[in-house]
Amino acid sequence: MRRTRLLAGVSTSVAALLVTVLIAPSADARTRPVQPPPKSPTATGYGGAVSTVDPDATRIGIDVLRRGGNAVDAAVAAAAALGVTEPYSNGVGGGGFFVHYDAKSRRVSTIDGREAAPAAYREDTLTENGRPIPFADAVTSGLSVGVPGTPLTWDRAVRRWGTRSLRQNLAPAADLARRGFVVDATFRQQTADNEARFRDFPATRALFLPNGELPEVGSVLRNPDLARTYDLLGRGGVAEFYRGGIGRDVVRTARRPAVDPASPRMVRPGLLTTADLASYTAPERRPTRVSYRGLDVYGMAPPSSGGSTVGEALNVLERSDLRGAPAAQYLHRYLDASNLSFADRNRWVGDPAFGEVPLAGLLSQRYADSRACLLDPARALPTPQPPGDPAVRAEGCTAGGRTTPEPREGLSTTHLTTADRWGNVVSYTLTIEQTGGSGITVPGRGFLLNNELTDFDFVPLTPGVPDPNLPAAGKRPRSSMAPTIVLRDGRPVLALGSPGGATIITTVLQTLLGRLERDLSLVDAIAAPRASARNGTPQAEPAFLASPEAAELRAMGHAFTSTPEIGAVTGIEFGRHGLLIAAAEPARRGGGSAAVVRPSRRAGGPGRVRTIGR
Numbered sequence: 194m195r196r197t198r199l200l201a202g203v204s205t206s207v208a209a210l211l212v213t214v215l216i217a218p219s220a221d222a223r224t225r226p227v228q229p230p231p232k233s234p235t236a237t238g239y240g241g242a243v244s245t246v247d248p249d250a251t252r253i254g255i256d257v258l259r260r261g262g263n264a265v266d267a268a269v270a271a272a273a274a275l276g277v278t279e280p281y282s283n284g285v286g287g288g289g290f291f292v293h294y295d296a297k298s299r300r301v302s303t304i305d306g307r308e309a310a311p312a313a314y315r316e317d318t319l320t321e322n323g324r325p326i327p328f329a330d331a332v333t334s335g336l337s338v339g340v341p342g343t344p345l346t347w348d349r350a351v352r353r354w355g356t357r358s359l360r361q362n363l364a365p366a367a368d369l370a371r372r373g374f375v376v377d378a379t380f381r382q383q384t385a386d387n388e389a390r391f392r393d394f395p396a397t398r399a400l401f402l403p404n405g406e407l408p409e410v411g412s413v414l415r416n417p418d419l420a421r422t423y424d425l426l427g428r429g430g431v432a433e434f435y436r437g438g439i440g441r442d443v444v445r446t447a448r449r450p451a452v453d454p455a456s457p458r459m460v461r462p463g464l465l466t467t468a469d470l471a472s473y474t475a476p477e478r479r480p481t482r483v484s485y486r487g488l489d490v491y492g493m494a495p496p497s498s499g500g501s502t503v504g505e506a507l508n509v510l511e512r513s514d515l516r517g518a519p520a521a522q523y524l525h526r527y528l529d530a531s532n533l534s535f536a537d538r539n540r541w542v543g544d545p546a547f548g549e550v551p552l553a554g555l556l557s558q559r560y561a562d563s564r565a566c567l568l569d570p571a572r573a574l575p576t577p578q579p580p581g582d583p584a585v586r587a588e589g590c591t592a593g594g595r596t597t598p599e600p601r602e603g604l605s606t607t608h609l610t611t612a613d614r615w616g617n618v619v620s621y622t623l624t625i626e627q628t629g630g631s632g633i634t635v636p637g638r639g640f641l642l643n644n645e646l647t648d649f650d651f652v653p654l655t656p657g658v659p660d661p662n663l664p665a666a667g668k669r670p671r672s673s674m675a676p677t678i679v680l681r682d683g684r685p686v687l688a689l690g691s692p693g694g695a696t697i698i699t700t701v702l703q704t705l706l707g708r709l710e711r712d713l714s715l716v717d718a719i720a721a722p723r724a725s726a727r728n729g730t731p732q733a734e735p736a737f738l739a740s741p742e743a744a745e746l747r748a749m750g751h752a753f754t755s756t757p758e759i760g761a762v763t764g765i766e767f768g769r770h771g772l773l774i775a776a777a778e779p780a781r782r783g784g785g786s787a788a789v790v791r792p793s794r795r796a797g798g799p800g801r802v803r804t805i806g807r
């Protein structure tokens with residue numbers, strides 16, 4: 194049955210979406226006519242803040258804060274809204290990592306909502322006849338669907354730290370799904386990029402190709418199935434998902450994806466069972482922490498490589514004078530610190546339940562110093578660099594082991610950041626892996642299934658070198674998600690994160706450095722042209738490649754490949770006396786949406802840029 198209706202002709206334009214207006218005091222969501230909410234990439238003020246890639250999600254988060262909810266309530270409500278408006282990047286069919294700062298205890302905690310492999314998974318599950326399954330085939334398959342972690346993450350976060358029920362927090366997103374959202378150019382383009390495979394799954398076609406066509410920019414897309422899913426989760430709790438009817442539908446769909454009989458597509462069936470769903474947990478994990486020039490940088494521990502890799506790179510850079518360095522020298526060090534950290538990440542980081550990850554070593558200053566001395570101020574490091582061994586107490590520079598090639602990863606996902614009037618903060622990255630996930634929608638439930646298990650290495654990356662990221666029963670594939678919170682003396686100064694597969698790590702690092710070392714405002718640090726080095730050939734955006742620094746970097750031996758866009762950051766900076774500076778992308782992915790509960794008199798700009806942490 195077709196459940197999505199498309200109303201053509203709602204007049205709007207992308208330009209109209211970009212008007213710089215702060216969110217006005219809320220009208221009751223039920224009486225609000227459907228219209229594109231205004232959005233701004235930066236907002237300054239008090240009483241709470243939300244930054245997401247999407248104006249509906251930000252509006253809903255701000256609304257929750259205005260009604261007395263805290264940062265966790267706002268984060269869950271905004272995430273649920275992103276499940277409506279950004280369904281190709283996240284949703285209840287996926288997973289993520291939730292980082293929380295508790296103002297009372299001044300502690301940072303995290304929830305690991307990463308998808309887990311079914312119990313039937315084996316080391317060779319992603320191979321056939323001894324060879325890796327073609328990556329694109331694995332993406333669009335039931336086989337790469339892991340147990341979704343997002344519903345349990347929301348439930349845990351709300352029970353542990355929230356002030357409202359899951360039902361209350363899901364209600365605005367259910368309402369949004371019912372009323373619909375206005376399709377923008379980014380959504381249409383993402384649908385177009387997925388059109389061929391979406392057409393092959395009748396449930397996906399019905400939901401995202403209304404009347405069999407790409408949704409028009411300015412039309413309204415509704416998802417009443419997802420509204421009902423949210424209602425069910427709200428009323429019956431996440432047991433509806435992990436032990437109930439929604440879960441049974443997830444399992445049935447993953448095991449036997451319904452493909453259009455007219456399509457020649459061969460879709461590999463999944464291995465997920467109801468027992469896999471029933472035994473899923475979303476554990477709290479100790480965050481990673483490095484101290485960087487008097488700041489404490491907290492991130493996500495394994496199975497994500499986000500915290501350890503950002504952390505190691507910061508430690509590597511700590512002995513360099515990045516503040517005083519000319520721009521090209523600063524970028525040179527950023528690129529090579531990234532290369533060294535990625536060499537270690539690829540060799541050492543995987544699900545810690547399946548093999549020891551030398552996390553303390555990777556995060557230690559002593560180990561970073563032994564890597565930092567490999568940096569040459571005049572020449573780019575040849576790549577790939579071999580990993581070091583953090584277990585060895587190194588004196589001087591570490592001699593490397595054997596190199597591992599760069600694994601491949603998708604380019605989807607979303608990040609949101611929230612803060613409340615009590616000082617609590619959430620930095621939350623969530624995903625369904627590829628843009629559009631597996632491409633498989635659960636019929637009647639309104640959401641796409643993830644393809645997260647393609648984040649495993651299908652075969653050992655380097656023969657003879659142990660690979661911590663091979664598939665196994667119940668294992669979580671290594672992630673790059675890097676939700677980050679920075680404290681000074683136990684109080685937040687900055688929180689941010691980004692999508693972008695493995696480029697998440699470099700984007701978070703580059704944005705942190707732009708703000709902390711180069712005195713850019715947060716929004717300018719976000720907007721700065723990006724490059725991403727991951728121990729292979731670095732990628733860079735066209736604006737980066739056109740800069741004078743790029744020419745200097747090339748002369749030092751850095752060779753770049755061009756890529757249109759890297760990442761989509763959202764973040765919040767914490768100023769004096771409760772001042773909040775929320776920021777998002779001015780341009781990438783069509784621009785993000787930052788808002789505050791109570792704007793300062795000077796709305797809009799980030800104000801004078803203050804130096805953080807010195």
Ligand code: GLU
Nearest residue numbers: 603604605606673693694
């Ligand atoms: N699956 C990726 C990860 O966990 C994120 C997906 C993406 O951003 O492309 O690292």
